[in-house]
Amino acid sequence: MISFIRKLLGSRWGAMFALAFVVLVGFAFALGDVTGSGSFGGLGQGHVAKVGKKSIGLGEFQDLLDNSLRAERRDNPTLDMAKFVESGGLDGTLDRLINRYALSAFGEEHGIAVSKRLVDSEIRKLPNVNGPDGKFSEQAFQAFLQGLDLTEQMIRDDFTQNLYAQQILPVAGVGAPAPNSLVLPYASLLLERRSGDVALVPSQAFLPTTPPTDAQLQAFYRANSARFTIPEKRAISYAFFDASIVEGKADATPQEIADYYKANAKQYAASQTLDISQLVFPTEAAAKAALAKLNAGQSMAAVASELGLSATNSSGVTREALTSSASKAVADAVFATAAGKTAAPTRGGLGWYLVKVNAVKQIAARPLASVSAEIAKTIEAEKRAELLSDLTSEIEDEFAGGATIADMAKANGLKVETTPKLFANGQNPASPAYRPIPEMQRILPAAFEMETDGEAQLIEIVPGEKFAMVSVADFEEAAPPPIAEVRDIVVQQWALAEGSKRAKTAAEQVQRAVLGGKSLAEAMASLPVKLPGVETVSGTRMDLNREGQQMPPPLAMMFAMKKGTAKTLDAGRNQGWFVVHLNEVIKGDASKDPQLVAARQQEMLSLLQQEYAAQLINAARTEVGVSKNESAIKDIRRRLTNQDAAQ
Known part of the structure; x- marks a missing residue:
């Protein structure tokens, strides 16, 4: 699950989705994830189940159902909650949630430890929780939590349960290979x-x-x-803008160009590059022996071939690049060597470097006048990116403060468009011939995750280049129509x-x-x-x-x-x-098909591992005790399948 989080936490809903599912060592069939910590107390109307001493709250279960539906809708955009529940989504989600709680309680009872330091280390691996210095920042972490509408305790509980499962399930799944006496009848059945x-x-x-x-x-x-x-159908209001919105404000001034030239004087000063051939030896003696052969007239390639090595040839090598790849001592020695000569063996990062200078290229200094246009483009690109970042931050702040798309479009000279009421896949039930604009591939998934009465949002259409302000203009909830x-x-x-x-x-x-x-x-x-x-x-x-x-x-x-x-x-x-x-x-006979038998043996090993893990989960549930609030579950099922809405 932890690697899964890192991949999906690119957006608000992507993060919510990532925190809703756990994929653990091939046993995802048995587990699920939550974005809440649960609550304590007796089983009552406010809970759907009790696992050991912990109760699973209705709110927590509803959140996980919503996240599970969002995950399913990635592959089936028209799926609604009613169909999801009818197809077994409610029961499967609840079982996965109970399994998580049961494994955690089982681990605690049997002395398996998940320390605060271990959880801290996993939290530090999350994106967007580090400061400018690359180290964990409490301020950045709190901003991260606020953006997801989560608490620190929710994140900690989530990681704690996952870490228990990661320690328990892999061990449970370890088993000896299935013997041929068991595999052969199984393989023969396939024939x-x-x-x-x-x-x-x-x-x-x-x-x-x-x-x-x-x-x-x-x-x-x-x-x-x-x-x-x-x-469900939604009408989406949107307004596009791109880097051209700040174009007039990004022009580079003569002073900015001059300052940039001065700050990067080394880049434009006269310089030298080399074409080189090199060998690296483990000892100084081996490098000196090879140098002696070079001085005797042998080529670098011939010397390398005798030693079973291969010379590395590089062109346009700068002093900085050689310092980085070898060492400063190697770079100083090589750049002090004339063309056609070989530098004395010098110790570097990988051993003793023997470097021959094949050619020396002198690069003349470039005056300000000759690079002004180049510098201007660089400055303008940086300013555009900065101004665009400032604008998007300002728009997001305004949306958080209650501003509408109409407000921000008017302030920035943009045009607001509104789609007809569409399904999540972009179809217009009122006009089958309707085709959404290409940008809707990015807009619709986000728009259908937004709260219908919530704030407008800013969506990247082309990362760093094109954006859309989006809000839900109108909607119709999923429901059976009047008969x-x-x-x-x-x-x-x-x-x-x-x-x-x-x-x-x-x-x-x-x-x-x-x-x-x-x-x-x-x-x-x-x-x-x-x-x-x-x-x-x-x-x-x-x-x-x-x-x-x-x-x-x-x-x-x-x-x-x-x-x-x-x-x-x-x-x-x-x-x-x-x-x-x-x-x-x-009847079939697989005794003469060793490949089939071998494949089935591997398959049976995987099945046995899954069975071991499933049996452990069942044992954990039995040991800690599980009871379901069938009345509450029935009420949730009836409400989510719209049975009360049918007329």
């Missing part, structure tokens, strides 16, 4: 082939013939409100749901007939409606694990069945039900 018959009983064949009553439709809509929820607006769609979905119920009954009738001795085709033909034909499918278990390919669900089910049995399988989205009959099982 097992199964085949059977599959038939689909579609919902469309069993749709109700009478329309639903209003009560039926309302009940269906309430129960499935998340399915019809429209994602009157989507009645036709709801009726259609209700009909499919009812058809799916009847299709399931028919599929179960077919299943019983197959188990009674009929073929799948005969059982399907006995139904009172005309249905699609029966298909034969076949595949190996390895097909299930093949990257980039998704095995059809009926074939995947065959590998969870006994030969000669029949099962039903939901086709999904109320489309109908499959009936699957397994006809044949051909």
Whole structure:
């Protein structure tokens, strides 16, 4: 998690996101992170769970849910909280949070230490907490915390829990390699082939013939409100500016040019560079022996070849560069040597340097008049960057003080634009042909993280060059629309749901007939409606694990069945039900495929390590004690899935 924080703490929300997740030695499946420290006391309406003596507060859990949703929306921008919760996000987030608390409590009970000094060392590795001297600054750290709306205790608790997990889980995951006697049967299973018959009983064949009553439709809509929820929409106001906004104020004056020339006189004075060849030896004696061969007429390349070395050739070497790479003594000796000569062996940073001067180049001094234009460009670039930095700081301060985009745009002669209400992915539901401007790729993610009634923000479009002032002009929260607006769609979905119920009954009738001795085709033909034909499918278990390919669900089910049995399988989205009959099982033999066995052995080692870690987490939870406030969790789930909002 600590390295993760350093990568993502480039922006306010990036930092919040980084502090919301922990990735620890391959065991991220078991852990989560928090941005709060929790609270103490008994399990009550203000808590979602109690772990040992510590309670997880509702506010802390809500913050982590919000951060988890933000993380998911990086890959799925239209995802809203209702869909996130329905897909298991609430349960997974709570379990990860409980795991963190349990490991921390377990570590404390068993004498594992996380000292204040260790936490301090991790805090010092965070970005933006050092002063101008490069050392940790309490003032910079407090500004960092304020920018994230966090307290020092929250950060400390976060690092403390992570450090406990880092000490416990890697040890738990250490185990011996799986023996061949265990791996071979597993590898052979991958080569097992199964085949059977599959038939689909579609919902469309069993749709109700009478329309639903209003009560039926309302009940269906309430129960499935998340399915019809429209994602949040926001209208974004923005105003762009770039370095040209300070152009007139950045011109270099003659005095500034003269002062710069004087301050950097060494850069423009006459100088000397060398083209050199060099060898480095561990001892002075070896370097002198090589010098003797050079003085006898051998080339540097020949001497190097005899010794099994390779000479380094460099052009345009300055005294400063050679001092930095070797030493001052080496540089002084070499720059005192004439062209075509070799300097006496001199001790440097890597050993004894033997350097031959191949050429000497004299660079004439450059007077002020000849470099004025060059200096002016440098000064103007520096002034532009400084003025732009001052302006952006001033704008951010004004926003923090309550100023609006309109205020700052007027003060700086900028034009404010406002988008229509858009989804997070930039789509305009009112105009499918709408295409957002390219800058929206940077603006929209930040705008959808902003508080709807919060202050405007400044966003970098091109780092250090182009900026946008951004605020939320209008918004519509994610919610199911009034049923009157989507009645036709709801009726259609209700009909499919009812058809799916009847299709399931028919599929179960077919299943019983197959188990009674009929073929799948005969059982399907006995139904009172005309249905699609029966298909034969076949595949190996390895097909299930093949990257980039998704095995059809009926074939995947065959590998969870006994030969000669029949099962039903939901086709999904109320489309109908499959009936699957397994006809044949051909066992595999991996004994003649050592590569497959070796790969499975490595895979099994990884699985065992994860299992060891998971078992330790379960043991920690059992030992410290975990209890959930099911009533509070139920209330949160109902509120976040908008079930109360469906009409």
